[in-house]
Amino acid sequence: MRSPDVSGSEHSDVVIVGAGSAGCVLAEKLSRDGARSVLLLEQGPSFPDVGIRDLRRLPVGADSRYVTTIPERSGQVVVRGRGLGGSSAINGGYFLRWHDTDFAGWPAGWDRGTVESAYRELDDPDGTMSVRPAADAELGAAASAFESFWSARVPVRDVAHRWPIVGLNRVLGNHLGGLRMTAAEAYLRPAAGRPNLRVVTGARVGELLVRGRTVTGVRTVGGADISGGEVILCAGTLGTAELLLRSPQGALRVGQTVRVGEHREIQVGYGRRGVEELKPLLQTVVHTDDGVEIRCYSDDFDRYISGGAGGRPVIGIAGMTRAGRGEVTLGVVGPGVVAPGGVIPAARGGLRLSLAPLDPADAAAMWSRADDVADMLASTEFGDLVVPGSIVIDPVIRTSQHAWGSMPMGETTDGLGAVDGVRGLRIVDGSILPTPGRSGPHATTMMMACRIGDDLAAGDHA
Ligand SMILES: Cc1cc2nc3c(=O)[nH]c(=O)nc-3n(C[C@H](O)[C@H](O)[C@H](O)COP(=O)(O)OP(=O)(O)OC[C@H]3O[C@@H](n4cnc5c(N)ncnc54)[C@H](O)[C@@H]3O)c2cc1C
Structure with missing residues (x-):
């Protein structure tokens, strides 16, 4: 090239x-x-x-x-x-x-x-x-527990099929x-x-x-x-x-x-027993009938990004069709100039993204799913993985890096x-x-x- x-x-x-x-x-x-x-x-x-x-x-x-x-x-x-x-x-x-x-x-x-x-x-x-x-044998411990929990509760997509379903999707x-x-x-x-x-x-x-x-x-x-x-x-x-x-x-x-759309994400963290070899970040998800994606991240993000020791993985709850909104603007550098049509920026600076607060109904649906996820992490399926008393719902609503x-x-x-x-x-x-x-x-x-x-x-x- x-x-x-x-x-x-x-x-x-x-x-x-x-x-x-x-x-x-x-x-x-x-x-x-x-x-x-x-x-x-x-x-x-x-x-x-x-x-x-x-x-x-x-x-x-x-x-x-x-x-x-x-x-x-x-x-x-x-x-x-x-x-x-x-x-x-x-x-x-x-x-x-x-x-x-x-x-x-x-x-x-x-x-x-x-x-x-x-x-x-x-x-x-x-x-x-x-x-x-x-393949089943390639799943990490969190993904195995997640699939074991959800396969008893929601429809499961045949892994050979390409179209996702409302339910569990490998x-x-x-x-x-x-x-x-x-x-x-x-x-x-x-x-x-x-x-x-x-x-x-x-x-x-x-x-x-x-x-x-x-x-x-x-x-x-x-x-x-x-x-x-x-x-x-x-x-x-x-x-x-x-x-x-x-x-x-x-x-x-x-x-x-x-204006842009964005998939906002709430995270539920937990203390994890033991360390395993890193798996791909996301091996399995649930798509709910109310437009949320529950993401079973395989391990602590820090292990993937900086090679940190790990030990604090999260499950993500992303509003998909319950999408967030935002806008991008250019920052303004220096004083503006007043002109008949309004204020003209003297110089345009770097790009900025501003995400708007979520629609209250969408936020409520996502927080409710976060409670479901906390219950999931406290279930017997996750008993070997989750340190008792360690489950915390993060109050910050993050992004999925998906603006569109x-x-x-x-x-x-x-x-x-x-x-x-x-x-x-x-x-x-x-x-x-x-x-x-x-x-x-x-x-x-x-x-x-x-x-x-x-x-x-x-x-x-x-
Ligand atoms: C960290 C991260 C993780 C993600 N994980 C997933 C995932 O697992 N699954 C999923 O479905 N989606 C994921 N996404 C989203 C997905 O990767 C993106 O939506 C998709 O790649 C966007 O494709 P694109 O062609 O629109 O832009 P991009 O792939 O971002 O390409 C834009 C390109 O344009 C170049 N460019 C920008 N401005 C200029 C300029 N002025 N002059 C010259 N070149 C320029 C950039 O350098 C870049 O190479 C993730 C995104 C991020 C950031």
Whole structure:
């Protein structure tokens, strides 16, 4: 994979910004036609090494060069993957489809057959992302106790089936030989060497170039202007929002803030007896009929992130269709200038995420599930694992690192991600997910990119 500097006089038929879960898929599919020149710009480093892809690590600590950190109003930070593979290179390796009912609000063209075939490219037994469930013998002690508890109480999905159910779902993981199968390994690596695909790492795009209502290219933070027949933003929900906010906003019809959805999470912690060899972070979950995902994390997060001693694992209770809301803004640096239209910031600073308080009914449903989880941890199934008297429901409501839906298909983008009222601009990443989904977003973001990439490659768009 070549990574020369990008120069100011370049033109490509397609300029893709961001080599994450979606961007790698688009780059591979659009460069199959040797007559189409594709430039993929990624702000982070090249392919992550095997130490980063090791499933026993969550490489998101303060010293990681593979993540970008973004402040959240509560004082926490959220992280996003950077470098070839983006968040797919550093995430939990959970690769579950959404439920088929989650597609009800999607625009025309996303029928069950289309969605199924795009998912199958990724998660068939011989699919691109090397997806499979853990075998019974591979389950950790917490996952075994969790499945033993819930299998007596809720329906259980056959582990060979790909569509999740309301009930107990053994997680499908995207990994091979203990390493995350990243979007870059699955899609970019095989395309390396195509003369019409140029991948430039360490190239951060600062804004879009806009003439009238047409996006004509991008400008890097280094000041290089690159023109493109079409610009496709795959910078992730927060990265894409930042680019829209930094670009001429009137033309793009974006205001001073961009709204996002987020899966908020309550955690119930417990003291754990004994230490076991680390397993993949998330091997099994329950999806409830009221839109909550109960996540059985295999061990203490600290063991995955910093290699700490562990001993304090958590169970997560995430509001999935009971989604949280938030917005992203650019911080303001320096005093504003008063103008007839209001105050114009003197300079725009870094990206900020602000999560809104949860809807009270959603919060109540999640706290009630947290009580159920505390009861589960006190049950006989967890008797060998949980230190008596150690179960604590954390009062802080956290995030799942899943922001999505700032430019939803069917509202501000069409069913293939083209931005309404703007020529030459398409968005294909978590930003365009139009509904929250009962499972995590990774498999569905890639599924979306597969289908859109195939349609664009075939020229099926006007
Ligand atoms: C720590 C963590 C754990 C997660 N675990 C799971 C999980 O187990 N299962 C699940 O379903 N989901 C999980 N997710 C969410 C899932 O990984 C993401 O939703 C998905 O990868 C998003 O894909 P994307 O293509 O939208 O963006 P990303 O994969 O984040 O890609 C965006 C890319 O754009 C680049 N970029 C951004 N701005 C610029 C710019 N200005 N110029 C150039 N390049 C730019 C970034 O560096 C990055 O490489 C997790 C997320 C995180 C952060």
